Amino acid sequence: MQVIEIGVDDLSELASFYDHTDGPSFEALSQLLQKPHTRAFRVNIHGEVVGVLWLLLSDDAVEIIDVRVADAYRRQGIASHLIDTVTPNLLTQERTDIFLDVRETNSAAIALYERLGFSLESRRRGYYRGAQGREDALVMRKSLNPSATSPS
Ligand SMILES: CC(C)(COP(=O)(O)OP(=O)(O)OC[C@H]1O[C@@H](n2cnc3c(N)ncnc32)[C@H](O)[C@@H]1OP(=O)(O)O)[C@@H](O)C(=O)NCCC(=O)NCCS
Numbered sequence: 430m431q432v433i434e435i436g437v438d439d440l441s442e443l444a445s446f447y448d449h450t451d452g453p454s455f456e457a458l459s460q461l462l463q464k465p466h467t468r469a470f471r472v473n474i475h476g477e478v479v480g481v482l483w484l485l486l487s488d489d490a491v492e493i494i495d496v497r498v499a500d501a502y503r504r505q506g507i508a509s510h511l512i513d514t515v516t517p518n519l520l521t522q523e524r525t526d527i528f529l530d531v532r533e534t535n536s537a538a539i540a541l542y543e544r545l546g547f548s549l550e551s552r553r554r555g556y557y558r559g560a561q562g563r564e565d566a567l568v569m570r571k572s573l574n575p576s577a578t579s580p581s
Pocket residue numbers: 452495496497498499502503504505506507508509510529530531532535536537538540541542544
């Protein structure tokens with residue numbers, strides 16, 4: 430399963446992938462990619478984008494902005510493979526943490542992150558707008574031992 434970095438020039442390949450999703454809009458993500466600290470990666474199967482991972486780098490952490498797998502390809506290890514393949518290469522002696530916000534009702538994503546070793550750090554009350562009103566965001570974090578990381 431090959432992971433390929435997405436550049437601004439191949440963004441158009443992703444537009445249809447984001448057609449029917451409820452996450453961040455493709456337009457918002459595309460604008461983020463114009464900034465130097467955003468990185469994006471995809472997995473293709475049979476020439477089709479089936480999984481994407483968007484990240485924001487800061488001095489001390491990697492933030493997962495979005496990870497998403499096409500419906501027909503879920504539970505095949507694609508999101509795990511993306512996160513596990515990409516994030517270790519972005520960590521440094523100073524940048525040792527990976528964190529994210531997830532809706533408290535998103536049990537699939539929470540299960541994924543727990544499986545990958547993330548744990549609950551805090552809760553942002555009413556952070557997301559949901560069908561039933563506001564819902565909390567869970568902030569989940571994974572800290573890696575700097576001696577086990579490779580330079581970026
Ligand atoms: C969350 C999401 C990215 C998971 O992608 P995926 O490729 O299916 O995940 P993986 O196959 O790597 O799953 C790894 C493990 O996570 C857990 N997991 C993943 N989806 C799960 C689900 N629907 N229910 C329960 N556990 C789940 C399981 O432990 C799974 O291992 P297993 O299949 O051996 O039991 C995918 O469901 C998705 O695109 N959801 C919509 C977008 C989204 O909510 N993104 C997260 C934004 S914070």
